[in-house]
Amino acid sequence: MKKINFATIVAAGLVCFAAGALAATEGATKDSMQLKPVKGEEGKVSAANTFNRLLKKDKARNLPPPEDGIHDADNEGTHVLQPPLVAFEGLPKTDFGNYVDWVQSLQKGFLNPRYDRVDPTVEPLVMDLDIVREVKASVPDVVFPHKPHTQWLHCSNCHPAIFIPQKNANQINMSAILLGQKCGVCHGKVSFPITTLSCKKCHSKPKPDDWKPPLSSASVKNPWR
Ligand code: HEC
Numbered sequence: 001m002k003k004i005n006f007a008t009i010v011a012a013g014l015v016c017f018a019a020g021a022l023a024a025t026e027g028a029t030k031d032s033m034q035l036k037p038v039k040g041e042e043g044k045v046s047a048a049n050t051f052n053r054l055l056k057k058d059k060a061r062n063l064p065p066p067e068d069g070i071h072d073a074d075n076e077g078t079h080v081l082q083p084p085l086v087a088f089e090g091l092p093k094t095d096f097g098n099y100v101d102w103v104q105s106l107q108k109g110f111l112n113p114r115y116d117r118v119d120p121t122v123e124p125l126v127m128d129l130d131i132v133r134e135v136k137a138s139v140p141d142v143v144f145p146h147k148p149h150t151q152w153l154h155c156s157n158c159h160p161a162i163f164i165p166q167k168n169a170n171q172i173n174m175s176a177i178l179l180g181q182k183c184g185v186c187h188g189k190v191s192f193p194i195t196t197l198s199c200k201k202c203h204s205k206p207k208p209d210d211w212k213p214p215l216s217s218a219s220v221k222n223p224w225r
């Protein structure tokens, strides 16, 4: 293993801290005149972090790069970029996220994403393997399809950092997903979000007819009493 110098880490940390403190004081002096929220704008977030579901979202979506709060409007290059709404025209639609069904767009040949940054001839390593995760709650079971994932992503995007590649070796639940872990590392940020309209995309396998909710441990007879 490569040795890391402890002093380097501490020094790097201090530099970051100092830079942060400087930025904070600068911001404080610059913005002190504008601390009062603008009427009608209270609790709103910039488009840069609308994935935070706890905050109110801007009404306008997919703004052109110079207006999206992510790109630098003063940079000439920003104005050369194609606005998303122009790029999305004619693609299959969904009811959530950026309203594009990216899986269908790829399947129907609207897109031909380049798999390798440097070499345009590299083909994706597609694996067609569905993993069914039986859910203890009465919602339909979750099917994780490898195919539509591996058409966009290399295995190493998920294995082993996010998921151990073994069925049921990972503990997954909705709280973790909504907090941006497990499936939520991508869903809600770069792929379709968790909304009341998208549950069915993941919870797609109906429960068997004879399904019964598992017994709660509290209802099992306690042998010690
Ligand atoms: C988007 C994330 C993601 C990508 C990309 C991905 N996997 Fe997986 N993989 C999963 C999940 C989730 C599971 C299920 C884990 C569980 O049930 O705990 C899984 C399970 C597996 C398993 C275990 C199967 C079993 O029956 O036990 C293997 C093997 C595997 N993946 C291989 C691959 C390979 C090879 C690739 C690339 C071609 C790949 N995975 C790409 C998320 C991913």
Ligand code: HEC
Pocket: 133, 134, 135, 136, 137, 138, 139, 142, 172, 173, 174, 175, 177, 183, 187, 193, 194, 195, 196, 197, 198, 199, 200, 201, 202, 203
């Ligand atoms: C990105 C995929 C995805 C979406 C979208 C999604 N879920 Fe889940 N959900 C999961 C996974 C994965 C699990 C864990 C399954 C397991 O137990 O292995 C889960 C588990 C659950 C559970 C069981 C309790 C728990 O927290 O684990 C409930 C209830 C649930 N989901 C409801 C919903 C509802 C309601 C929606 C829509 C608002 C939704 N889910 C949307 C993937 C998703």
Ligand code: HEC
Pocket: 101, 102, 103, 104, 142, 143, 144, 145, 148, 149, 152, 153, 157, 158, 162, 172, 182, 183, 184, 185, 186, 187, 190, 191, 192, 201, 202
């Ligand atoms: C590394 C990023 C990443 C992770 C982690 C991830 N996904 Fe995805 N997922 C994607 C991308 C990218 C797509 C394709 C684009 C889209 O539909 O938004 C996708 C598509 C899907 C689809 C296909 C929907 C369709 O229209 O057919 C399902 C279902 C899905 N994901 C479920 C899951 C579940 C369940 C998990 C967790 C077990 C998970 N994903 C984890 C990135 C990810």
